[in-house]
Amino acid sequence: MSTQNALLTILVEKINNDTLVLPTLPAIALKVRKAADDPDINLHAMGDVIGQDPSLTARMIKIANSAYMGRTVKVNSINQAVTRIGLRQIKNIATALAMEQLFVSKNEVVGQYMKQEWTNTVNVVANSMAALQMYVARTKKRDLSLDTITLAALVHNIGVLPILTEAERHEEVFANPTFLDVAIEKLSGRIGGSIMREWGFGNDFVNVAENWRDLGFIPDNLSYIDFVRIGAALSGKMDNQKDAVFNLAVQRGAIENVSDLTSDEFKDMRDAAKQIFA
Template identity: 60%
Template sequence: MSTENALLTILVEKINNDTLVLPTLPEVAVKVREAADNPEVNLMDMGDVIAHDPALSARMIKVANSAFLGRAVKVSTLNQAVTRIGLRQIKNIATAMAMEQLFVSKNKVVKEYLSKSWQKTVDVASSAITLLSLHLKDNKHSSLNIDTITLASLVYNIGILPILTEAERHQEVFANPQFLAQAIQKLGGRIGGHIMRAWDFTDEFVEVAELWANPEYKPENSCYVDFIRMAAISEGLLNVADKEKSLQAYVNKGVLSDVSVLESDEYSELLNDVKSMFA
């Protein structure tokens, strides 16, 4: 049996036996989510929780000052940043900004692969957030929101992490990028769903991680999967036979106003603003 087939067999067995080691949510994200779910918590309390992680604190200030939030007056402290973002949004925004902590490895080869994977994730996330922002301008009563898509689009491909962890024990598979891509395509969604459930995330996050790349899954109503798929198609990370035709389907569904939006100055400018949050 080839190394590649052996790895696939191991992964499938571990999934079926529920013995695959799943990544744990960053500790600061756990604490932020617990605090956000406490009805007694206030903005100052939330600031204290985030302050325990200097990297996340700096990231939240950057988000609060981003052009995407459209504020001319800059904030300089974490408490000001938390106040600007707001308690309702802070749970998902802070969790999203902590996700990068998972894409690390001491192994040089794996580290490089994870770094590239994270950058691709950020590209898709930036596009998805931009597309939803444009959609909400014309659909103000939509139940979809920016803080949820921000987190959903940063965990949509989270299933790759256990695959890479397992592959780290079989170094030669990294010499075959095509195999790794096939393994992720076959098992990434299934594993991603397991991770979202293990983290006690809501069904909308399970749906994204588990089904975003499944061509058989065609939700009737507008949902976060739509925007992540459009972004992945736009960024060339979801292979489709006809890009224009695939995007036109979202125009027909009423999710996208026109395929040409992706070539517009408005889209490009907003996309750059969103990307500045992750820089």
């Protein structure tokens, strides 16, 4: 049996036996999510929680001052940033900003794959966010939120992490990127859904991580997965299904015309979104 087939067999067995080691959320994200779920939490207390992590603090202030929030007056402290962003959004935004910590490895080869995966993911996030912003501007509907699409797009391909971690034990596999692509395409959705359930995330996130590649999965109502698919298609991750993704997006009302996705307005929104993770 080839190394590639052996690894694929190992992955499938571990998935079926529920023994595949899944990533855990960064500690600061867990703290923020726990605090956000406390009905007695206030903005000052939330600022104290986020302030325990200097990197997250700096990024939260950056996002509060970004075009994402649509404000011109700058804030300079975490308490001001939390006040501007609001408790309702802080849970998903803080989690999203902490996610980059997962895309690292002490193994040089795996680390390069992780770095590339993070770069690709940020592109999907930026395109997904811009698509949703265009939709909201056109329809005035606000049942889908920007903070949730940010996090949903960030975790859309989270199932790739355990695959790369498992493959780390078989370095010769990395000489064949085609095989890794096949393993990721076949298994990452199933693994991603398991990770979302393990983390206690809701059905919107489970559906995105599990089914974003499967165009046969179509929710009754317009959902975050529609915008993640647009983001993925624009980022070159669904080349074989790109036209189908765009046609479905038009049919479901996510976009009015495919040409909207190449407009200057869309590009400005996408570039502003990407700056959040720069």
